[in-house]
Amino acid sequence: MNIALIAHDRKKDDLIQFATAYKPILSKHNLFATGTTGQRVIDETGLAVHRFQSGPLGGDQQIGAMIAQNNMDMIIFFRDPLTAQPHEPDVTALIRLCDVYQIPLATNMGTAEVLLKGLEKGLVDWRLLNERRK
Numbered sequence: 001m002n003i004a005l006i007a008h009d010r011k012k013d014d015l016i017q018f019a020t021a022y023k024p025i026l027s028k029h030n031l032f033a034t035g036t037t038g039q040r041v042i043d044e045t046g047l048a049v050h051r052f053q054s055g056p057l058g059g060d061q062q063i064g065a066m067i068a069q070n071n072m073d074m075i076i077f078f079r080d081p082l083t084a085q086p087h088e089p090d091v092t093a094l095i096r097l098c099d100v101y102q103i104p105l106a107t108n109m110g111t112a113e114v115l116l117k118g119l120e121k122g123l124v125d126w127r128l129l130n131e132r133r134k
């Protein structure tokens with residue numbers, strides 16, 4: 001599975017904590033991330049991550065493009081609901097594409113735990129059966 005990890009600045013510590021706790025599951029998958037998030041995950045968890053541009057510089061859009069090309073299976077995006085983002089339209093567009101393409105999306109740690117535990121139990125396998133998938 002291709003999984004994207006994204007966190008706004010005030011949520012990055014939470015994402016690192018989460019990725020550390022779920023490293024045994026995450027390490028079985030192909031991980032992608034926006035630039036700054038990805039670098040922290042690499043440095044602080046040792047997980048292998050493909051980094052895109054930083055979010056404000058187009059990283060959210062690059063991950064959105066992967067969704068549109070049917071190359072992304074799950075998004076874990078710890079948004080900061082209390083801070084305005086300069087690239088809010090990109091954030092909205094990414095979340096919208098998750099809904100367009102039925103991509104599982106967690107925007108907080110509680111849901112992210114359920115998604116990864118479900119992934120481990122094989123509950124997200126329908127993505128693999130999608131005949132449009134390359």
Ligand SMILES: O=C(CO)COP(=O)(O)O
Nearest residue numbers: 034035036037054055056
């Ligand atoms: O802004 C982001 C998502 O909208 C995250 O980008 P960074 O991981 O580069 O900080």
